[in-house]
Amino acid sequence: MIGREVCRKGSINFMKKAAILLLIIPISIVILSSCASKNSENTVTIAEQYGLAYAPVQLMKDKNILEENINNIDVKWKKLANTAAIREAMLAGEVDIGFMAIPPFLIGRDRGMEWKIISGLSMSPLGLMTYRKDIKTLADISENDRIALPQPGSIQHILLAMAAERELGIADRFDDQLVTMAHPDGMNALLSRKEITAHFTSPPYIFKESEEEGIHQILSGQEALGGEFSFVVGVATEEFYNNQSEIYRAFVKSLQEAIEFINQNPGEAAGLLTENYALSEEEIEKYITWPGMSYTMDIRGLDQFINFMQEAEYINSKNMELSQLIWEVDLYEKE
Amino acid sequence: MKKSKILQRVFWIILLALAWQLIFWSGRFSPLVFPSLSEIAQALIESLINGELSRQLLFSLSIIGQALFISLLLALFLSLTAHFSENIAGLIDTLVALAHPLPGIALMPLILIWSGAGRQAILVIIVHSVLWPMVLNLRTGFSSIPEIYRLVGQNYGLSRLQILFQIMVPAALPYFLAGLKIGWARAWRALISAEMLFGAVNSVGGLGWYIFQKRVFFDLPGVFAGITVIVIIGILVEDFIFDKIKNKTVQKWGMES
Numbered sequence: 001m002i003g004r005e006v007c008r009k010g011s012i013n014f015m016k017k018a019a020i021l022l023l024i025i026p027i028s029i030v031i032l033s034s035c036a037s038k039n040s041e042n043t044v045t046i047a048e049q050y051g052l053a054y055a056p057v058q059l060m061k062d063k064n065i066l067e068e069n070i071n072n073i074d075v076k077w078k079k080l081a082n083t084a085a086i087r088e089a090m091l092a093g094e095v096d097i098g099f100m101a102i103p104p105f106l107i108g109r110d111r112g113m114e115w116k117i118i119s120g121l122s123m124s125p126l127g128l129m130t131y132r133k134d135i136k137t138l139a140d141i142s143e144n145d146r147i148a149l150p151q152p153g154s155i156q157h158i159l160l161a162m163a164a165e166r167e168l169g170i171a172d173r174f175d176d177q178l179v180t181m182a183h184p185d186g187m188n189a190l191l192s193r194k195e196i197t198a199h200f201t202s203p204p205y206i207f208k209e210s211e212e213e214g215i216h217q218i219l220s221g222q223e224a225l226g227g228e229f230s231f232v233v234g235v236a237t238e239e240f241y242n243n244q245s246e247i248y249r250a251f252v253k254s255l256q257e258a259i260e261f262i263n264q265n266p267g268e269a270a271g272l273l274t275e276n277y278a279l280s281e282e283e284i285e286k287y288i289t290w291p292g293m294s295y296t297m298d299i300r301g302l303d304q305f306i307n308f309m310q311e312a313e314y315i316n317s318k319n320m321e322l323s324q325l326i327w328e329v330d331l332y333e334k335e
Numbered sequence: 336m337k338k339s340k341i342l343q344r345v346f347w348i349i350l351l352a353l354a355w356q357l358i359f360w361s362g363r364f365s366p367l368v369f370p371s372l373s374e375i376a377q378a379l380i381e382s383l384i385n386g387e388l389s390r391q392l393l394f395s396l397s398i399i400g401q402a403l404f405i406s407l408l409l410a411l412f413l414s415l416t417a418h419f420s421e422n423i424a425g426l427i428d429t430l431v432a433l434a435h436p437l438p439g440i441a442l443m444p445l446i447l448i449w450s451g452a453g454r455q456a457i458l459v460i461i462v463h464s465v466l467w468p469m470v471l472n473l474r475t476g477f478s479s480i481p482e483i484y485r486l487v488g489q490n491y492g493l494s495r496l497q498i499l500f501q502i503m504v505p506a507a508l509p510y511f512l513a514g515l516k517i518g519w520a521r522a523w524r525a526l527i528s529a530e531m532l533f534g535a536v537n538s539v540g541g542l543g544w545y546i547f548q549k550r551v552f553f554d555l556p557g558v559f560a561g562i563t564v565i566v567i568i569g570i571l572v573e574d575f576i577f578d579k580i581k582n583k584t585v586q587k588w589g590m591e592s
Contacts, residue, residue: 030363104551107552151547152548180533
C-alpha cells in the first residue's frame with residue numbers, strides 16, 4: 001500500500017514538472033523565432049515554375065540582366081514544382097518575387113496574403129486535350145471520365161470551370177473528376193490512353209500533344225474565358241515592395257529588357273534556352289513564336305477571372321479593386 | 336484500456352492544445368501561418384456537417400482496410416512458404432531486401448503508366464508499403480518458435496495444417512501483431528501521399544485529397560482539420576483496437592506481460 005502511495009505521488013510530481021516544461025516550450029519558440037535572421041539588404045529571391053511561358057525569366061537569369069541593372073546584388077533563383085509551393089515560400093518570407101497564374105494569386109489575396117502583381121509576363125495557348133474521338137465538347141465528358149491538370153485552383157482548373165459554367169451551366173461540374181498531375185506526368189498519362197480522358201495543359205506540352213497522332217483539342221483557354229488573358233504574372237510581397245524599392249525598379253527594368261530581347265531575337269533566345277528545356281533550338285524557336293504565344297508586360301483578363309471566381313465562390317472577398325491587386329496601376333492600365 | 340491511461344491521454348492532449356493556443360495568442364506568427372484552435376475546430380465541424388470530410392474519411396478507411404487484408408494474406412502465404420522451403424526462402428528474402436527500402440512514391444510514375452491513377456493504383460502503393468515489413472515480422476516470428484513446440488504437436492499426432500494453425504500461428508502472434516501495427520501506420524502514410532497525387536476517384540477523394548484541396552485553396556485551418564482527423568483515428572485504433580486484440584490474445588495467453 002505504502003509503495004503504491006509513493007508511486008502515485010511520484011507520478012503527480014512528474015506530471016507537474018512536465019506540464020511546466022510544456023508551457024515553457026511555446027514561450028521559447030516565440031522568443032527564439034523573433035531572433036530569426038531577416039533577409040539582408042541586397043538580396044532578392046525569385047521563384048518560377050517549369051514551362052516555356054517563363055522563358056523571359058529564364059533569360060534574365062542566364063544573361064544576368066538583373067545584376068547588370070543594379071550594383072552589388074545577390075540574386076537567388078528558385079524553381080518550384082507548383083504555385084502552392086511558391087505561395088507558401090512567399091508567405092514564409094523565403095521568396096520575394098514569384099511567377100504564377102492569376103487565379104492562384106487571387107486565391108492568396110482573398111485569404112489575406114499581402115502581395116500584388118508587378119506586371120504580366122506571357123500570354124499563351126492553353127487547351128484541354130483528349131485522345132477520345134467521341135468527345136467533341138465538354139458535354140461529351142461523362143461522370144466516369146477523369147481530367148488531369150496541375151491542381152485545383154490553378155488557371156487550368158478555373159478555365160475549365162468557366163467553360164463548364166458557360167456550356168453546361170454548372171461551374172463545378174468537373175471538380176470531382178480532377179486528377180492532380182504535373183504537366184509531364186499528365187502528358188504521359190494521356191499518351192498511355194488509360195484512366196485519364198483529357199489533359200488541360202500549357203506549352204510546350206500542349207504543342208507536343210497536338211503533334212501526336214489522334215489527339216485533339218476540346219477547348220482552348222481563350223474560348224473558356226472569352227478573350228485574351230495573361231497566363232503568367234509576376235507577383236511581389238508587400239514587404240519587398242516597401243523595403244526594397246530600388247531592387248523592385250531594377251527588376252521591372254530587367255523584366256522589360258528580357259521580354260524585348262526574346263521578342264526581337266527569338267532565334268538567339270532559343271539558342272540560350274536549349275539548356276533549360278529538353279528541346280532542340282529549332283523546337284524552342286518554333287514554340288516561342290507559336291501563334292497565341294506572346295511575351296508582354298500587359299495584364300489581361302484580370303476582371304474576367306475576378307468576376308467568375310467571385311460568382312462561383314472560389315474567392316469570397318468583394319474588395320478586389322485594381323489598386324489592391326497591382327502595385328503600379330498607372331503603368332499597366334491596359335485591360 | 337485502463338482508466339488511468341485514458342486520463343493520462345486526455346491530460347496531455349489538453350496540455351498540448353493549451354501550448355498551441357498560447358503560441359497563437361502570443362501573436363508572434365501571422366494567423367495565416369498559425370491558425371487558432373477555434374478556427375481549426377470550426378473548419379473540422381463544418382466539413383463534418385456538410386458531409387465532405389466524412390465521405391472522404393470512409394473512402395480512405397475502406398481502401399486501408401482492403402489493402403491491409405490483402406497484405407495480410409500475402410504476407411502469411413509468403414512467410415509460411417519461406418518457412419517450409421529453404422529455396423523459396425532465399426527468393427523471398429531477396430525480394431524483401433530489394434523492395435522493403437523502396438518508398439512507394441518512387442514507384443508512382445510506373446504505377447501511373449501501368450495501372451492508371453485510380454483506386455487500384457492507391458491500393459498497389461499501400462500494399463507495397465505494408466507487405467514487406469509484415470513479411471519481415473512474420474518470418475522472424477516463425478523462426479523464433481522453438482523446435483520443440485512442433486515436435487510436441489507431432490507427438491500428439493497433429494496434421495501439418497493443425498500444427499500450422501494451432502501451434503505456429505498463435506506462437507508467432509506477438510510478431511504478427513507488431514507487424515500489423517507497423518503496417519497500419521505505413522498504410523496511412525502511403526495512402527495520404529498517394530491520394531494527394533492521384534486526386535479524386537469517382538467523385539470521392541479520400542483524406543489526402545481533402546488536405547491537398549485545402550492546401551491549394553490556401554485554407555490552413557482546413558489542412559489542420561484533416562491532420563487532426565488522422566491523429567484522432569490513429570489514437571483510437573492504437574488505444575482501443577490494437578490494445579483489445581492484445582489483451583484478448585497474447586496477454587491472456589501469458590506470452591507478454
